[in-house]
Amino acid sequence: MKKFVYLFNEGHSGMKDLLGGKGANLAEMTKIGLPVPFGFTISTEACNDYYDAGKEISTIVKDQILAGLANLEEKTGKRLGDPTNPLLVSVRSGAVFSMPGMMDTILNLGMNDETVEGIAKLTNNPRFAYDSYRRFIQMFSDVVLEVDVYFFEQLLEEFREEKGYSSDPELTAEDWKEVIAGYKSIVKKRTKVEFPEDPKQQLFLSINSVFDSWNNQRAIVYRRLNKIPGHLGTAVNIQSMVFGNMGNDSGTGVAFTRNPSTGESVLYGEYLINAQGEDVVAGIRTPQPIHTLQGEMPEVFKQFSETCQHLEQHYKDMQDIEFTVERGKLYILQTRTGKRTAQAAIRIAVEMEEEGIIDKKTALLRVDPDQLNQLLHRRIDDTFERKLLAKGLPASPGAATGRVVFDADEAEVLGNEGKKVILVRPETTPDDIHGIVAAQAVVTSRGGMTSHAAVVARGMGKACICGCEALKIDLREKQFMVGDTVVNHGDIITIDGGNGEIMLGEIPMIDPQLSDEFQLLLKWADEERRLGVRANADNPEDAKKAFDFGAGGVGLCRTEHMFMDPKRIPIVQKMIMASNYDDRKEALDLLLPMQQGDFEGIFEAMQGLPVTIRLLDPPLHEFLPDKEELIVDVTKLQITDPESKELKEKELILKKVRQLDEFNPMLGLRGCRLGMIHPEIYEMQAKAIYYAVAKVVKKGLKVQPEIMIPLVGHVNELKEMRQLVIDAARQVQEETGMAFNYPIGTMIEIPRAALTADKIAEEADFFSFGTNDLTQTTFGYSRDDAEGKFLQAYTEQKVLPENPFAVLDQDGVGKLVETGVRLGRQTKPQLKTGICGEHGGEKSSIEFCYNAGLDYVSCSPYRVPLARLAAAQATIRKDLKTVEKELQTQK
Numbered sequence: 001m002k003k004f005v006y007l008f009n010e011g012h013s014g015m016k017d018l019l020g021g022k023g024a025n026l027a028e029m030t031k032i033g034l035p036v037p038f039g040f041t042i043s044t045e046a047c048n049d050y051y052d053a054g055k056e057i058s059t060i061v062k063d064q065i066l067a068g069l070a071n072l073e074e075k076t077g078k079r080l081g082d083p084t085n086p087l088l089v090s091v092r093s094g095a096v097f098s099m100p101g102m103m104d105t106i107l108n109l110g111m112n113d114e115t116v117e118g119i120a121k122l123t124n125n126p127r128f129a130y131d132s133y134r135r136f137i138q139m140f141s142d143v144v145l146e147v148d149v150y151f152f153e154q155l156l157e158e159f160r161e162e163k164g165y166s167s168d169p170e171l172t173a174e175d176w177k178e179v180i181a182g183y184k185s186i187v188k189k190r191t192k193v194e195f196p197e198d199p200k201q202q203l204f205l206s207i208n209s210v211f212d213s214w215n216n217q218r219a220i221v222y223r224r225l226n227k228i229p230g231h232l233g234t235a236v237n238i239q240s241m242v243f244g245n246m247g248n249d250s251g252t253g254v255a256f257t258r259n260p261s262t263g264e265s266v267l268y269g270e271y272l273i274n275a276q277g278e279d280v281v282a283g284i285r286t287p288q289p290i291h292t293l294q295g296e297m298p299e300v301f302k303q304f305s306e307t308c309q310h311l312e313q314h315y316k317d318m319q320d321i322e323f324t325v326e327r328g329k330l331y332i333l334q335t336r337t338g339k340r341t342a343q344a345a346i347r348i349a350v351e352m353e354e355e356g357i358i359d360k361k362t363a364l365l366r367v368d369p370d371q372l373n374q375l376l377h378r379r380i381d382d383t384f385e386r387k388l389l390a391k392g393l394p395a396s397p398g399a400a401t402g403r404v405v406f407d408a409d410e411a412e413v414l415g416n417e418g419k420k421v422i423l424v425r426p427e428t429t430p431d432d433i434h435g436i437v438a439a440q441a442v443v444t445s446r447g448g449m450t451s452h453a454a455v456v457a458r459g460m461g462k463a464c465i466c467g468c469e470a471l472k473i474d475l476r477e478k479q480f481m482v483g484d485t486v487v488n489h490g491d492i493i494t495i496d497g498g499n500g501e502i503m504l505g506e507i508p509m510i511d512p513q514l515s516d517e518f519q520l521l522l523k524w525a526d527e528e529r530r531l532g533v534r535a536n537a538d539n540p541e542d543a544k545k546a547f548d549f550g551a552g553g554v555g556l557c558r559t560e561h562m563f564m565d566p567k568r569i570p571i572v573q574k575m576i577m578a579s580n581y582d583d584r585k586e587a588l589d590l591l592l593p594m595q596q597g598d599f600e601g602i603f604e605a606m607q608g609l610p611v612t613i614r615l616l617d618p619p620l621h622e623f624l625p626d627k628e629e630l631i632v633d634v635t636k637l638q639i640t641d642p643e644s645k646e647l648k649e650k651e652l653i654l655k656k657v658r659q660l661d662e663f664n665p666m667l668g669l670r671g672c673r674l675g676m677i678h679p680e681i682y683e684m685q686a687k688a689i690y691y692a693v694a695k696v697v698k699k700g701l702k703v704q705p706e707i708m709i710p711l712v713g714h715v716n717e718l719k720e721m722r723q724l725v726i727d728a729a730r731q732v733q734e735e736t737g738m739a740f741n742y743p744i745g746t747m748i749e750i751p752r753a754a755l756t757a758d759k760i761a762e763e764a765d766f767f768s769f770g771t772n773d774l775t776q777t778t779f780g781y782s783r784d785d786a787e788g789k790f791l792q793a794y795t796e797q798k799v800l801p802e803n804p805f806a807v808l809d810q811d812g813v814g815k816l817v818e819t820g821v822r823l824g825r826q827t828k829p830q831l832k833t834g835i836c837g838e839h840g841g842e843k844s845s846i847e848f849c850y851n852a853g854l855d856y857v858s859c860s861p862y863r864v865p866l867a868r869l870a871a872a873q874a875t876i877r878k879d880l881k882t883v884e885k886e887l888q889t890q891k
Helices: 013-031 044-052 059-076 115-123 126-143 149-163 173-191 199-213 217-226 277-282 290-296 298-315 342-354 360-366 369-376 408-416 430-438 452-460 516-528 540-548 559-564 569-577 581-606 627-640 645-660 672-677 679-698 715-736 751-755 771-779 783-789 791-796 813-827 843-851 861-890
Strands: 005-007 039-042 089-095 106-109 234-240 251-256 268-273 319-326 329-337 388-391 393-396 399-405 421-425 441-444 463-466 472-474 479-482 485-488 492-496 501-504 532-536 554-558 610-614 704-709 744-748 766-769 832-835 856-859
Touching (some): 013 044, 013 298, 059 199, 059 234, 106 126, 106 199, 115 126, 126 149, 126 173, 149 173, 199 234, 251 290, 268 290, 290 298, 342 516, 369 861, 393 452, 408 430, 430 452, 463 492, 516 861, 554 581, 554 856, 559 569, 581 679, 627 645, 672 679, 672 715, 679 704, 704 766, 744 751, 751 771, 766 813, 771 783, 771 813, 832 843, 843 861, 856 861
Parallel strands (some): 532 856
Antiparallel strands (some): 089 106, 251 319, 393 463
């Protein structure tokens, strides 16, 4: 016969799938000899059996529950429903994963009009007995019978007022009898049936409610958000009651074995004397700090401290413990792994390793890489209330508060005056760069996670929210609206770039904290990982930041971002506007020393580490003024000043903008196609690189440039562009007398390039997978449009498991990466490969890259610590799987 019910002494912590997290912990604590009130667990399989039977408890399950109850009665010497010596139990849900939304706990089950008298006699405390009875009626009616708790609270409040009481402890046993009668009347009125007096009926109704709660709306939503499978089911824990409200030698509390905010190795928690568990949670009375228990109950505190140490040593992690003291005797009701802040997670992991509780590999696996972001950026203090106004795309992490401004020039002026501003625009362009530099953060109503605002803000480490379409921005009136709410120029808002939330008013911030434990954990990660970690850096400042965060080089230097400086844009526009080679060459000659200076700064910042430089890859129209604005300006001038020089200049620019205008710029004249049509642009950039190398080497410094040709789809494109770069190197070599032999590779971001990687590898010294564009071209999604229009709906409706621009699509895009690596190395076995899309800073994508055999990942400077930790975890997990496989083979 299949077993559905397990006594606490029949289970252990390894049975979590069957007993749920709570049941497995109760069994484990019983097994190691802790003072756990005895009971039994109805398994998760019984939950599935309940649904298979049409939401009924089958006869076999019912018989096993009754057998478990009989065993519990024998163990305690009490019987459920016995008026002379009644057994009272608690009923708790307990899924495999902790799940808010499951059925709330029921305490004191087994009480009725007869057993309450028995408890009054046994405890010689009628007030306690009737107080416990009224609690049970209220709790059971709310949770099982679905009678709104408001009706009970209202009756109790009116009763207190009538009697002149200010708090519940003032009520006598006779008072509680009156309240109980009133509570039963509420149940009869609201459910049309009497409150159930039969304890076994109470028990089975409660078990049904636990099973039903597995599929309530709250639980379904939580499972969907946290990717918890719906077939797991929930267990039910039936446990004999102990009472913390039996006098001043009793109490209840919750404690952590370490401080969950800081990680400090001290007991942290609170308790209440003469109270039951829900009193601590409900906040009706003010609990006392756990350390004061030492003065009130020194023996209990000593036993509790020793128990906490025992549990932490046994589970090898910080524990969150619920306990009750009944007449001076300590009982442990529950233990589970304690939730903690990022700062605490790091400190606890490191200190537990130093204390010999866990090893370094376990310590590394204990910290979620995503948590590190909290420590590298300012963040909102969670203790303050947020007044959410709108939500957009979380384009760059961090938080900021400032006055709303709508103009980049004004942002610069006010920023230079030391005022904190947040730049709000429909979208940003290279013309706005000075405003972004001066602002605390950027918000746009259009654009996606790779829009200009997002890329620039991430590079600067500034918070940014993009694509917040709920914002209706009126630049003329200098205000934006969200529904009926109007936010004017100068109003203060707070933004959280980590989750895309915009809030009204100022909310206090917490500054980044990089502890010694943080640095030590990353040192351990570097010792463990076998995957390189580089950074995307487009200027010397970002390169220096990346170096300080432990990057092993620059994996992507986007040269088009170097042209976004306001002082350079006119020269870039002159280059674009040139109608012939000589005019374009004149502009390029002005840009060359600027690019050279940038490269020198990056080489010096990276101190001899490799720097991968991608040649120009933008749609050229991005550097020109907005077409719609130009049309408006030209039209106005045609009416007001038709003979002006300004009109002629703007008409010329408009003509060029229209010539460059493309139906789909992402697939148009960009990347290596630009170099094929205008080779002089790539020639200038290659020369700037080699001139910079020559200058830095003459200073006695080591350099490792790697030149990358973007958007190659056919080997012939790479062949021609490679020769162009080699020719440029030869020219600089003749001028400087210095020999150059640096790798020339390509970015794989077109599916055809991945599928023909064996041919492309003939002309490439390395591959770097541009997984952002590779995702766009594989899915056929324009990222800016998709993220603003339908991707959120797709992920919510589970059409896609994740946003593929945030988490690498391993089934599709991942296959192309694996294919590219495999084919490339068929041609060149030692071919170096990496990725430089934003996936290089996402933990599951990093693990995929390691398992796919890539040599490195590259991400934004602020995500380098995350990537270092994630790469170490990927190594550890793969090694563990290898060992497990070997052990299975030996068996």
